[in-house]
Amino acid sequence: MDLRGLAKHLNLSPTTVSRALNGYPEVSEATRRRVDEEARRFGYRPNPHARRLATGRAHTIGYVFPSDRTLMIDPLFSDFVAGAADVYAMQGFDILLHAGGQEDELSVYRRYAQGGAVDGVVVQGPHIDDTRIELLNEIKLPYVVHGRVGDRETGYPWMDVDNRGAFQRATKLLTDLGHGRIGLINGLENLTFAFHRRQGYAQALKEKGLNLDPSIMFGGAMTEENGYRHSKRLLQMANRPTALLISSMLMVLGVMRAVNELGLIIGADVSLIAHDDGLPFLNAEGLVPALTTTTSSIRAAGGRVAELLLTIIADPASDQPHELWPVDLIVRGSTGPVRH
Amino acid sequence: MDLRGLAKHLNLSPTTVSRALNGYPEVSEATRRRVDEEARRFGYRPNPHARRLATGRAHTIGYVFPSDRTLMIDPLFSDFVAGAADVYAMQGFDILLHAGGQEDELSVYRRYAQGGAVDGVVVQGPHIDDTRIELLNEIKLPYVVHGRVGDRETGYPWMDVDNRGAFQRATKLLTDLGHGRIGLINGLENLTFAFHRRQGYAQALKEKGLNLDPSIMFGGAMTEENGYRHSKRLLQMANRPTALLISSMLMVLGVMRAVNELGLIIGADVSLIAHDDGLPFLNAEGLVPALTTTTSSIRAAGGRVAELLLTIIADPASDQPHELWPVDLIVRGSTGPVRH
DNA sequence: GGATTTTACCAAAGCGCTTTGAATAGATTT
DNA sequence: AAATCTATTCAAAGCGCTTTGGTAAAATCC
Numbered sequence: 001m002d003l004r005g006l007a008k009h010l011n012l013s014p015t016t017v018s019r020a021l022n023g024y025p026e027v028s029e030a031t032r033r034r035v036d037e038e039a040r041r042f043g044y045r046p047n048p049h050a051r052r053l054a055t056g057r058a059h060t061i062g063y064v065f066p067s068d069r070t071l072m073i074d075p076l077f078s079d080f081v082a083g084a085a086d087v088y089a090m091q092g093f094d095i096l097l098h099a100g101g102q103e104d105e106l107s108v109y110r111r112y113a114q115g116g117a118v119d120g121v122v123v124q125g126p127h128i129d130d131t132r133i134e135l136l137n138e139i140k141l142p143y144v145v146h147g148r149v150g151d152r153e154t155g156y157p158w159m160d161v162d163n164r165g166a167f168q169r170a171t172k173l174l175t176d177l178g179h180g181r182i183g184l185i186n187g188l189e190n191l192t193f194a195f196h197r198r199q200g201y202a203q204a205l206k207e208k209g210l211n212l213d214p215s216i217m218f219g220g221a222m223t224e225e226n227g228y229r230h231s232k233r234l235l236q237m238a239n240r241p242t243a244l245l246i247s248s249m250l251m252v253l254g255v256m257r258a259v260n261e262l263g264l265i266i267g268a269d270v271s272l273i274a275h276d277d278g279l280p281f282l283n284a285e286g287l288v289p290a291l292t293t294t295t296s297s298i299r300a301a302g303g304r305v306a307e308l309l310l311t312i313i314a315d316p317a318s319d320q321p322h323e324l325w326p327v328d329l330i331v332r333g334s335t336g337p338v339r340h
Numbered sequence: 341m342d343l344r345g346l347a348k349h350l351n352l353s354p355t356t357v358s359r360a361l362n363g364y365p366e367v368s369e370a371t372r373r374r375v376d377e378e379a380r381r382f383g384y385r386p387n388p389h390a391r392r393l394a395t396g397r398a399h400t401i402g403y404v405f406p407s408d409r410t411l412m413i414d415p416l417f418s419d420f421v422a423g424a425a426d427v428y429a430m431q432g433f434d435i436l437l438h439a440g441g442q443e444d445e446l447s448v449y450r451r452y453a454q455g456g457a458v459d460g461v462v463v464q465g466p467h468i469d470d471t472r473i474e475l476l477n478e479i480k481l482p483y484v485v486h487g488r489v490g491d492r493e494t495g496y497p498w499m500d501v502d503n504r505g506a507f508q509r510a511t512k513l514l515t516d517l518g519h520g521r522i523g524l525i526n527g528l529e530n531l532t533f534a535f536h537r538r539q540g541y542a543q544a545l546k547e548k549g550l551n552l553d554p555s556i557m558f559g560g561a562m563t564e565e566n567g568y569r570h571s572k573r574l575l576q577m578a579n580r581p582t583a584l585l586i587s588s589m590l591m592v593l594g595v596m597r598a599v600n601e602l603g604l605i606i607g608a609d610v611s612l613i614a615h616d617d618g619l620p621f622l623n624a625e626g627l628v629p630a631l632t633t634t635t636s637s638i639r640a641a642g643g644r645v646a647e648l649l650l651t652i653i654a655d656p657a658s659d660q661p662h663e664l665w666p667v668d669l670i671v672r673g674s675t676g677p678v679r680h
Numbered sequence: 681g682g683a684t685t686t687t688a689c690c691a692a693a694g695c696g697c698t699t700t701g702a703a704t705a706g707a708t709t710t
Numbered sequence: 711a712a713a714t715c716t717a718t719t720c721a722a723a724g725c726g727c728t729t730t731g732g733t734a735a736a737a738t739c740c
Contacts, residue, residue: 002696013720018698030720048455049392050696055727058389060436064423075621078418082439085405089441094457096400097437099422101429115388117434224593225626248622253564253593260600261628281415283591288564288601342726353690360730368688390726455696 001042062118065099083302113141119313144309166294166327167200170273172244175208178338183241185232189219200230221261243271249282274332289333296327341382350671402458405439423642453481459653484649499663506634506667507540510613514583515548516677523574523581529559583611589622611673629673636667
């Protein structure tokens with residue numbers, strides 16, 4: 001059943017039926033009710049392609065994966081999108097996913113913009129010198145960045161959590177507990193979130209007059225194995241760190257494995273703080289000892305980014321959002337005073 | 341630049357330009373070359389909505405999330421889709437994602453079918469009595485199921501890995517090593533994959549004349565915490581199992597945590613076999629000891645399901661695929677003979 | 681060399697919707 | 711009672727593409 005058929009059935013013109021269904025005012029209440037009812041009865045659904053062609057609005061948001069970075073965003077991605085999906089579904093938007101293939105990311109954006117395939121895109125995993133925002137500004141495709149591009153704070157719409165502040169406070173907690181030698185097990189540091197975390201870590205050390213020791217800092221893919229391998233390396237050093245700051249829950253599992261293997265006691269011999277993105281299948285509180293974490297929900301972030309993007313799309317003249325969310329520091333059992 | 345503009349510029353009709361670009365034969369080679377070149381020069385891209393409206397083909401595949409089941413598919417999902425994304429990107433297909441919102445899954449399918457929003461859908465995480473395939477058959481929306489619906493093997497297109505065979509062989513490996521008391525830490529058993537794994541486990545025990553003990557079997561969300569909690573419970577029993585079969589890498593991390601905590605030695609005091617979906621951030625070989633696993637790549641499965649679906653879409657009369665992939669059993673260090 | 685086929689192109693219709701501009705009838709104003 | 715609004719409705723154009731049903735010109739046939 002298409003619009004014309006429905007109109008014919010109702011003895012109305014397609015114009016009126018369309019207006020009735022889309023809530024325009026120039027339709028009498030009686031007619032609107034009649035139309036709504038019959039539309040429901042026939043299970044009428046407007047053809048989305050026709051509507052898009054006619055209105056020029058896709059009612060679709062694009063999520064494009066940088067093919068080379070897929071791996072490390074992976075475990076977080078589904079939760080990030082899950083948070084967004086709900087927002088979109090409520091407003092009748094769809095999500096268009098692109099990953100892989102031979103076409104590069106920037107060219108996908110170009111194609112999206114030109115064909116009107118999407119009304120906007122979400123930029124994930126920004127680099128410290130990301131080239132995507134230049135392009136998106138140029139082609140005028142609405143977007144919101146989840147995270148920031150290095151230290152740039154203006155000129156593009158973003159929503160981020162305070163990774164710098166989080167790791168600064170976490171580091172400070174450790175120094176306050178007397179730890180002077182704190183290892184860092186970070187994500188890839190050309191990604192801004194990891195870059196910021198290192199900055200926070202560095203700054204807190206500096207404030208205490210401690211200096212950075214690159215030999216106890218690691219930045220790389222956030223896998224369980226990297227957590228294991230590098231924490232083990234650090235903990236076997238003669239002058240081993242007494243505390244570790246870890247950028248992901250997955251890595252910390254590897255770290256705990258290493259710690260146990262070396263016969264060390266978490267919270268006593270070595271203190272651990274990890275960043276927890278709130279993944280539903282990895283619970284920091286359920287670990288033994290329960291993990292002290294910097295916590296922010298990747299799912300909530302996904303939802304918020306979606307909201308911001310929809311706002312921009314609905315009103316392109318609205319203010320560019322620059323939204324920084326605080327990160328909770330939750331002290332649990334994996335941190336304790338340094339032992340001498 | 342739209343088709344008409346391009347045609348005008350070339351002094352051709354839109355008909356000819358369209359045909360040239362789409363590879364129809366009734367265009368001279370010279371003209372085709374000229375069109376291709378100018379199209380590239382202008383960066384012309386056909387408007388996808390217009391094309392979809394005209395052809396009735398969406399060039400889009402839908403992935404709809406069962407909202408209640410989102411949680412447990414999550415960690416696997418991104419890899420599953422990543423495998424598919426590549427296939428789709430190569431063939432110029434897009435992925436439409438739906439999750440959350442107030443609309444229920446079946447009604448999303450209905451909408452997709454009616455509006456022609458997608459050319460087909462992938463059904464993930466089938467239950468043992470899944471209602472989705474009935475609906476999809478009824479509304480004639482092409483689909484492929486990743487997995488199976490309980491013990492049904494025909495009447496719908498599917499691609500699955502041999503979960504039953506895998507756990508049967510894994511169990512047999514353990515019984516051959518002398519283990520008579522083997523615990524099972526499984527996923528939710530109303531999902532077919534977990535149901536099949538239990539069948540395989542049960543059958544292998546039966547073949548050895550061993551009987552099932554429900555008190556050492558668990559089925560639930562595949563979280564790290566469940567792995568920890570339930571393995572710990574089992575290993576603290578007076579008559580504790582000497583080996584555990586675990587349905588996911590995430591769970592096995594929890595299991596290893598419990599084992600270490602109890603001071604047991606993996607491979608000696610307790611043997612472990614886990615199922616490994618080949619997630620890039622969780623490497624079975626990197627664990628200590630390296631983990632004996634049943635292994636199948638969820639990423640490859642995602643790609644294969646995508647291929648099958650595209651085949652069906654291209655030729656609806658083609659044979660319904662029923663494809664069962666074997667699962668590798670890779671013996672590493674976490675399994676050893678039982679100790680008395 | 682006229683009849684037939686093939687080649688290369690085009691005009692126009694149509695996909696299913698939205699939206700502009702106009703029309704009708706009834707209500708209100710002067 | 712004529713003039714002006716207002717509330718409803720509609721016809722038709724248009725979104726940008728594909729595809730059907732042609733038509734000339736060139737190539738092939740007998």
